[in-house]
Amino acid sequence: MGLWLPVLFHPSKPISRLSGISYFIDRDHDFYTLQVPWDEHTGIIRSKNRDIGHDNKHLLATALRDEVHDEPHPDRLRGLVVHDxxxxxxxxxxxxxxxGGDIDQIMRALLSRTARDWEKSPLIPSRLELNEHWRNPTGMEESDPLHSRYVQYLIGRARRRTHRRFKVIQNRQRTYLNSLPGEVLFLVADLLQSPEIVAVQEAIGTYLGDAYWRSRIPMDFFHELRELxxxxxxxxxxxxxxxxxxxEMPVEVDDYPGPFNQLLGRKWVLEQLDEIEHFVS
Known part of the structure; x- marks a missing residue:
């Protein structure tokens, strides 16, 4: 089970609504309709007993699941279930x-991209089939490519190490780097690998600052850090x-340490979004 967002839209009218987060569990897969709050101001908790009706049914929106193959009524809402x-x-x-946040455009771009590549490649690259989590995805966090327990672990450690950011560097030596303007020093640092920058900091006895180190982290890839x-x-x-x-990932995924395997799915998802973006008109 996991957190999912029901997206309601009308097949012929410019109506689209994103419901509040719902808890989507296995038994809900049997439902051909979605019963979800109509807007962000209303919360509805559905009883586990399916025979018990809601006292406030007027607060709910009913939408036909988009997975249903039967053609829906042209004047009825449809619903997509999106992983949060x-x-x-x-x-x-x-x-x-x-x-422009237009889900219809994104869906059309996805269809266009799929039509182009249908004969060229399978939906899942062969390299991902080597990853055991992708062989049998269960919807749990361990197989979610956009969730990494290891990243969360590193974030926790970084929080506990806050006091070490401004540690005094012993035996500071005077070098030509000390006389460089800050702007030039940052330009030089951008050309170096992170461990080399640490050595430069130790040489000049200066911490380049949280903002600089934060700027070196690819936030588009490690999206967990955007809010932090x-x-x-x-x-x-x-x-x-x-x-x-x-x-960089090796050719043989099975030879790679487990925690690093989690990034394969994430890289693949973002690569697909990059591709689909080119088809947005």
């Missing part, structure tokens, strides 16, 4: 801005550890 974490990533991807940008933590440590985590 996938929805958040979609909202932050360039495809959202390019489409204003928080105080050891961003240097986090950047160094994520650099190790986000290294």
């Amino acid at each position: 974490r996938c929805w958040q990533v979609l909202r932050r991807h360039g495809i959202w801005q390019r489409s 940008a204003g928080q105080t933590m050891d961003w240097e440590f986090l950047c160094l550890e994520l650099d190790k985590y986000n290294i």
Whole structure:
């Protein structure tokens, strides 16, 4: 089970609504309709007993599940069920801005891209089939490509290491780097690998700052950090550890350490969104 967002839309009218988060569980797969709150101001909890009706049915919107193959009534709402974490990533991807947040445009772009590639490649690349989580996806966090327990673990460690950000560097030596303007120093640092920047900091006895280390982390890829940008933590440590985590994948996935396998699915999902974005008109 997991968190899902029901998206309601009309097949012929410019009506589209995003419901509040609902808890989508296995038995709901038998439903051909969605019973969801009509707007963000109303919360409805459906009873486990299906025979018990709602006292406030007028507060609910009923929509035919879009997975149903029968052609719906032309004047009836339809519904899509979207994984909550996938929805958040979609909202932050360039495809959202390019489409103006128009779900219809995104769906048409997806269909166009699929039509182009249908004869060329399978839906899932062969390299992902090597990953056991992708062989039998269960919907649990362990197989969710947009969730990484290891990233959450690193975030927790970075928070606990906050006091180490401004540690005093012993035996500071005077070098030519000390006389460089800050702007030039940052330009030089941008050309270096993260461990080399740490060595430069130790040489000049200066911490380049949270903002700089945060800027070196690819937020589009590690989307978990977007909401944490204003928080105080050891961003240097986090950047160094994520650099190790986000290294190039080997050809043989089975030879790779388990935690790093989680990034394969994430990379693939973002690559697909990049491709689909080109089809948004």
